[in-house]
Amino acid sequence: MTYGSARRPNRVAVIGVGIIGAGVGWNLSLQGADVVFIDAGLPGEGVTNWSFSWVNASNKTVRRSYFDLNVAGMATYRELAAAIGPDSWWYPNGHLRWADDPAAEAKFLKTAELLAGWDYRVEVCTGAEVRRRFEPALTLPDDVPVLFYPDEAWVHGRHLVSRLVGLAVASGAELRTGAAVRDIVVRPGGRPETVALSDGSRLGVDAVVNAAGPHASHVAELVARRLPMRREAGVVARLTCGQRAPVHRALHAPHIEIRPDGAGSVVLHSREIDALIDTGQDPAELAQMLRDSARHVVPELGNARIAQTRVSNRPIPADGFPSVGALPSVPGYYEAVSHSGITLGPVIGRLLAAEILSGKRDEMLADFRPERFSP
Ligand SMILES: Cc1cc2nc3c(=O)[nH]c(=O)nc-3n(C[C@H](O)[C@H](O)[C@H](O)COP(=O)(O)OP(=O)(O)OC[C@H]3O[C@@H](n4cnc5c(N)ncnc54)[C@H](O)[C@@H]3O)c2cc1C
Numbered sequence: 001m002t003y004g005s006a007r008r009p010n011r012v013a014v015i016g017v018g019i020i021g022a023g024v025g026w027n028l029s030l031q032g033a034d035v036v037f038i039d040a041g042l043p044g045e046g047v048t049n050w051s052f053s054w055v056n057a058s059n060k061t062v063r064r065s066y067f068d069l070n071v072a073g074m075a076t077y078r079e080l081a082a083a084i085g086p087d088s089w090w091y092p093n094g095h096l097r098w099a100d101d102p103a104a105e106a107k108f109l110k111t112a113e114l115l116a117g118w119d120y121r122v123e124v125c126t127g128a129e130v131r132r133r134f135e136p137a138l139t140l141p142d143d144v145p146v147l148f149y150p151d152e153a154w155v156h157g158r159h160l161v162s163r164l165v166g167l168a169v170a171s172g173a174e175l176r177t178g179a180a181v182r183d184i185v186v187r188p189g190g191r192p193e194t195v196a197l198s199d200g201s202r203l204g205v206d207a208v209v210n211a212a213g214p215h216a217s218h219v220a221e222l223v224a225r226r227l228p229m230r231r232e233a234g235v236v237a238r239l240t241c242g243q244r245a246p247v248h249r250a251l252h253a254p255h256i257e258i259r260p261d262g263a264g265s266v267v268l269h270s271r272e273i274d275a276l277i278d279t280g281q282d283p284a285e286l287a288q289m290l291r292d293s294a295r296h297v298v299p300e301l302g303n304a305r306i307a308q309t310r311v312s313n314r315p316i317p318a319d320g321f322p323s324v325g326a327l328p329s330v331p332g333y334y335e336a337v338s339h340s341g342i343t344l345g346p347v348i349g350r351l352l353a354a355e356i357l358s359g360k361r362d363e364m365l366a367d368f369r370p371e372r373f374s375p
Pocket residue numbers: 015016017018019020021038039040041042043044045046047048049050051052053054055056179180181182211212213214215216219233234235236269312313314315336337338339340341342343344
C-alpha cells in the first residue's frame with residue numbers, strides 16, 4: 001500500500017540520535033539518501049545509554065504482532081552484526097531467568113510453554129546446571145528451574161550508535177550535535193521546509209524523522225501533532241568490578257536484573273526499585289539498593305564500586321506500543337518512537353527507511369501506526 005503524497009525526499013533530518021535515529025539514518029544513507037542527524041546532546045547518550053539493553057521477544061507476548069516485530073528485531077541484529085561486524089556492541093550469549101516464589105515461577109514456565117509453541121527457542125535447566133554450563137559465579141538453589149533463551153542477547157547501545165553514525169557520516173551524512181530542534185517550518189500544503197536549531201542555524205530539509213525518544217511528544221508539537229506518551233521512569237546503575245565482569249549474559253534473577261557492560265563492568269536494574277523513584281528517594285540510595293539485591297545473586301558484586309547512576313524516562317507511546325511510520329495528515333513527517341527500542345531500533349530503522357524512500361507501508365507495522373493517536 002502507498003500513501004497519498006508519497007515521493008522520495010531530497011534531504012531527511014533525523015531528529016534524535018539514539019539507537020532508533022541511528023538505525024533509521026544509517027539505513028537511509030545506505031540507500032543513497034541525503035541525511036542530516038541532529039541531536040540536542042551527543043549520539044547514543046540519551047536513554048539508549050541508560051537501558052538494560054536486553055534484546056528479546058520473550059517479554060513481548062502481550063500481542064502476537066508485537067512479539068513478531070520483536071522477533072524480527074532479533075533477526076535484524078544478527079544481519080546487522082554480519083553486515084558491519086560485531087565489534088564491541090553485540091553480545092549474543094542468551095538470557096537466563098528464574099524466580100524465588102511459586103506463583104512467579106509458574107508464570108515464567110507457562111510463558112516458556114507458550115513461546116515454545118510459537119517456535120521460540122527456550123530450554124528449562126536447573127540452577128546446578130546453569131552454574132556448571134553458563135555462570136559459575138551465581139548463587140541460586142541447585143534444583144530451581146531456570147529458563148535459558150539461547151537466541152537473546154544484550155547490546156552496547158552507545159557503541160552501536162557510534163558505529164552506525166560513523167558509517168553514515170563516512171558515506172556523506174551530516175551530523176549536528178549539541179543543538180536541539182526548536183522549530184519545524186512547513187510549506188503551504190504541509191511538507192517541512194526548514195528545521196531551526198537552538199544554535200541559531202536553519203537547515204533546509206523536506207522530510208523529518210521524529211526519533212527524539214522520551215522528548216518525542218515535544219518534537220511532534222512542532223508540526224502541531226499530539227503524540228500522547230506515558231511517564232515511566234527507570235533507574236540503572238553501572239558498577240566497576242575489577243578486570244572482568246562476573247557474569248557473561250543478561251540475567252533476570254529474583255528482584256534484580258544483571259548484565260555485563262564490557263570488561264570489568266556490570267549494569268543493574270530492577271522494576272521493584274523503579275517503583276521507588278517517585279517517592280523522592282535519592283538515586284544514590286537506589287543504586288545501593290540495586291547493589292544489595294545483586295550481591296544475593298552474585299556475591300562478588302557486594303564489593304563492586306557504583307560508578308554511575310541515572311534515572312531516565314522510557315519513551316512509551318500512551319498505549320504501550322511503538323509509533324512508527326508516516327503520518328498521512330502531515331506529509332514529510334515520520335515518527336519512530338518506541339519502548340523496547342534497543343530490541344527494535346535496527347528493525348524500525350530498516351522498515352522506516354524503506355517506507356520513507358518508497359512510500360510503501362510494511363504490513364509488519366500495521367498495528368503500530370502513528371495515526372492511531374490522531375483525533
Ligand atoms: C531502565 C530502562 C531499561 C530498559 N531496558 C530495555 C531492555 O532491556 N531492552 C529494550 O529493548 N529496551 C529497553 N529500554 C528501552 C530502550 O532503552 C529505549 O526504548 C531506547 O533506548 C530508545 O532509544 P531512542 O533512540 O528512541 O531514544 P534516546 O536514546 O533517548 O535518543 C533520543 C535522542 O534524541 C535527542 N533529542 C531529544 N529532543 C531533541 C530535540 N528537540 N532536538 C534534537 N535532539 C533531541 C536526545 O538528546 C537523545 O540523544 C529500557 C529503558 C529504560 C529506561
